[in-house]
Amino acid sequence: MQPENGTEDLLRRLAPRVLAALVRHYGNFEAAEDAVQEALLAATTQWPGSGVPESPLGWLIRVASRRLTDELRSELARRRREATVASHTVPDELFAPAADIADLRGTDDTLTLLVLCCHPSLSPASQIALTLRAVGGLTTAEIARAFLVPEATMAQRISRAKQRIKAAGARFQPPPEEERPERFRAVLHVLYLIFNEGYTATAGPDVHRADLAAEAIRLTRTVTRILPDDGEVAGLLALMLLTDARRPARTRPDGSLVPLAEQDRSRWNRAYVDEGIALITRTLSRAPLGPYQVQAAIAAVHAEAARAEETDWRQVLALYQLLERLAPNPMVTLNHAVAAAMVQGPQAGLAMLAPLDADERVARHHRLSAVRAHLLELAGDHEGARACYLTAARLTTSLPEQQYLQNQAARLTSDGR
Amino acid sequence: MKYLLLIHSNPENWGHPTFLRTAAALAMSSEERAELSREFETLLTEIVESGELVTAEALPDPAQTRTVRVRDGVPAVTDGPFVEAKEQFAGYFVVDCESLERATEIAARFPDTRFGGAVEVRALMERSGQEM
Known part of the structure; x- marks a missing residue:
């Protein structure tokens, strides 16, 4: 984690509250949003010199609503000039001082x-x-x-x-219950x-x-x-933490990608791993299950293995089976196939991939070829694996992925080209 | 996802927009030509307002092209484009859109595609990637 700039962090936290106060009061989301941006910019330039005001929220609301009322006034004047009759008057509260609109x-x-x-x-x-x-x-x-x-x-x-x-x-109001x-x-x-x-x-x-x-x-x-009681929100946060924990290990200094199995796990962000595991464990025991929670649980199983070889693939496989029922999609099937291969052998995984060739969402996706290449290699078919790595390398639009896939293919040739 | 739209066209006399200078377009009535321009303007406005247009540039007459090759360590500079073809590279757009389908839809609305030219849709490679 990087150290956070104090003022910027404060402004980011207050921004939605300032905007909400303005929208609630003036009702004009579009103009209010612009006014809040201007107030944030004013704070960014003024606070470092003048110091953070005693009530930063009040300051921001005051500045933003001044900008907004200026804007609304000039908009109104424009309309008056354009209209032959100024038919409507503006309610006074539109221009009321905004100091009192900050509800918390x-x-x-x-x-x-x-x-x-x-x-x-x-x-x-x-x-x-x-x-x-x-x-x-x-x-x-x-x-x-x-x-x-x-x-x-x-x-x-x-x-x-x-x-x-x-x-x-x-x-600007909470959605109706049914939505x-x-x-x-x-x-x-x-x-x-x-x-x-x-x-x-x-x-x-x-x-x-x-x-x-x-x-x-x-x-x-x-x-x-x-x-706090929504299991999927907690699941998503746990998934993000457990995924982001790998960031220090997922690339080499030159930007090339390190696959999960080869990552130096001592470089994972331990605080995120611990928080993610604790969060998903707590959530799974009390909330109705959902796809983010299952994905977080899978990430947690990987995170719990000190070395790649210690991964509890049976548990990963069971979780992918569950995920496939909750949220079926071809990308889930790809990962499911890898887990199946690790538990039941590469042929089981390859068999799961076969139907995806006819699924237009994924048939020409580089990940299908990349997973097939990996499973063919596990099965000992190096020639087939090499061809699939090369296909995947042609299909990806990511430079580091392409480099990785070409290296995988090169590894499987005698001269390493 | 960002896509490069490469516009290939074959105007009689080089100029932009190239589609208006193709033989077929030059033979059209001024109303028809104006309508073509409006269609193109509509497309431009649409992709600017949607926040899809990243950048666009028009290119001068291909006759002004220089092609550089190095042979035996010596640069050989020739006049004219690398690829000899009737249709020439006239300009490019970079769009950032939801899908290849959307990029293709935008490409199909370039009038050049109807006047003997073509728009090539190429994805731009990303510098980031997912670990496998």
Whole structure:
């Protein structure tokens, strides 16, 4: 874990509460979100010099609502100029001083904001961008950097997302009871996607993307505090911790990938491993089971093995069987096949892969070829394994994966080319 | 996922947008040509507003191309493109979109694809990866 900058950390934590207070008071999510960004920027530039104000939350709300009312006033003036008759008057409370609007429902508001940002009318890319800005308190420039796109592109994505939310008539209020499970699942999925974006980052120009994993963990932690009894939220947090724990061991200094079986486990983040295992153990005993919990349980079994050879593959296999029932998808089948191979022998795993050739979601995915190559190698078919590693290397669009797969293929040739 | 859209076109006289300078487009009425331009503008606006457009550049006349080869340690510079073809590389777009299907859909809306040219869709490789 990296040491956190105090002010920045504070601002990130307060951002969703400031936004919630403004949206609750003024009702205009789009304009409120911009005003909060400006207030955060003002704090970033002013606080290091002037010191953190006595009530940072109150300060931010005051500055943000001043920006927002300025914006609303000039918008109103514009409309008045344009309209032939100024037919409506503005309610006084719209321009009321905002010092009193800070209600401290804080944490529930954060969840409501998350649900709004993960609105089903948005594409995943937009849900991610908006969540990072409105709830995570990141600037557009930071998000753009993390996704390796120009700031203008990311600004468009965020502004489009806000327009969509407005057009969909979404309001800043908790979802109706019957929609809650689905909307919460959408939030968890977005947090999971943010985590994955960060986790796959390695070294060099992508290193700042790692911050996304930390941000996803931070936001998921917040949600676990709001929904302490939700097993899937806890499961997701445990999964992130147990996965992120491997980060120091998963790449070499040159950025090349180290497979799980070859990782130096002494380099795993012990604090994350311990927290993840404790969390998933506690959760499994008391909450209804769900896919994130099962994935976390699998990660925990791997984490509990001091060496790769000590992995309890029987337990991993049982968990994949369970996961396949709870959330069947071809990527689960791939991992399930590896576990089956480790317990029942490579032919059992290979047999599970065969039907995937006809599944268009995965038939041309490099992971299918990579797993088949691995299992063929276990079965002693080096020629077949080599061909599959090369196929996988051609199919992947990731440079480090391609390098890894080509090295695997080269290992299986006599001259090592 | 980011994709590179490579635009290949065969205009009569080099100029942008290239599709308007193909023989077939030059033979069209000014209304039809204006309609083509509008379609293209609509596509551009759409991918800018959706936050999918990352960058785009147009290229000058291929006659201005230099191709460099090194033979026996000596650079050999020739005028003209590396690949001799009727259709020439006219420009490129980088889009960041949900799927290959979406990138293909965007590519299919470049008018060049209807005027003897083509748009090649190539994924950009990522520098990050999953451990196996």
